[in-house]
Amino acid sequence: MMQLQEGRDKFIQAWGTLGSSWGINRTMAQIHALLLISPIALSTEEIMDALGISRGNVNMNVRSLMDWGIVHKELRPGDRKEYFHAEKDIYLTAMKIMRERRKRELEPLITIMTQLKQVEKLETPEGQALTKAVHDIDHFAHQADTVLTTMEKMTSNWFTQQFLSVIKKIKPL
Amino acid sequence: MMQLQEGRDKFIQAWGTLGSSWGINRTMAQIHALLLISPIALSTEEIMDALGISRGNVNMNVRSLMDWGIVHKELRPGDRKEYFHAEKDIYLTAMKIMRERRKRELEPLITIMTQLKQVEKLETPEGQALTKAVHDIDHFAHQADTVLTTMEKMTSNWFTQQFLSVIKKIKPL
């Protein structure tokens, strides 16, 4: 049977590794993991000590986590330090990460494809191949954007209760 | 009005930049872009020349693109060179990227959460916070896996025609 401290370390380690593939850097993900399993909000110093990282690093990554909307600041009366805690609803967290990634990845893609639609239309195979690729990607990006925007508007609760059952009922081709 | 060559360069450049945020490295994405807008299959040398990169780099990245299933090898009778072409259906390409990412990101996450369920259950706030996080993430990961697996089984055509309209009909909460 695994002990608590071992489990906590393993959890932080795992979330850090996984985070990288989700477009979140290792330390940012580790801080997120630490706050996720902490019942109370933690100060910069506590995070530094728990993860053995520098003040600058904690500050920078906590700021980013707040930009993503998945970590929040807490102020305690009579205390000048800032304390941080993570959003504990994992579905809401996933939605917010999705939202941020949509903004950072899909929106620039749509902008560029819009520019590329201005390429002179030629009858050559080269010209047609480019036109087709631009058209297809633009179409896809808009659809993906619509899907993600719609999902964003729905609560985490909705995801839990409805989305899965809807998907399950659709017959695979 | 933008000229063809300028458009092609811009397209390759854009796809390369975007690729990085989709978990595909810059060069791999640029090779993919080049093949996507090429009406004919290209040899290693042609890719090297078009993108100004080394033989080893082309070889390595083309291999990865084939592992992802979005680039294919073509052999021409009487020619010992290998020629490469990209899957031109952008929805199918997106599905294959999704599939690969599910395997690389979600499956290891599920494995680790399964291990972490073995942590001794304690009544302390620390113990309960860890147990809850592990439970929630495990539940989420299984759901996400089911959704993605279901989508994988559907054709690109299905995505185009059905998914969007289904999503659109669901009333946001």
Place this chain on the structure above:
DNA sequence: TCACTTTTTCAGAAGTTATTGAAAGTGTAG
């Protein structure tokens, strides 16, 4: 205002990932 506490910034160091190019490997035709 000053003295003190906490946060932010940023140049350089450390660490990570991608790329090259030459050498080794593979397959084929004569």
Place this chain on the structure above:
DNA sequence: CTACACTTTCAATAACTTCTGAAAAAGTGA
């Protein structure tokens, strides 16, 4: 078997990203 045409590998290195720690800035109360 040998020569050739191509592909693959991999150690060295280049390019890029993250992290540190000390200094500057910002905030607070007396």
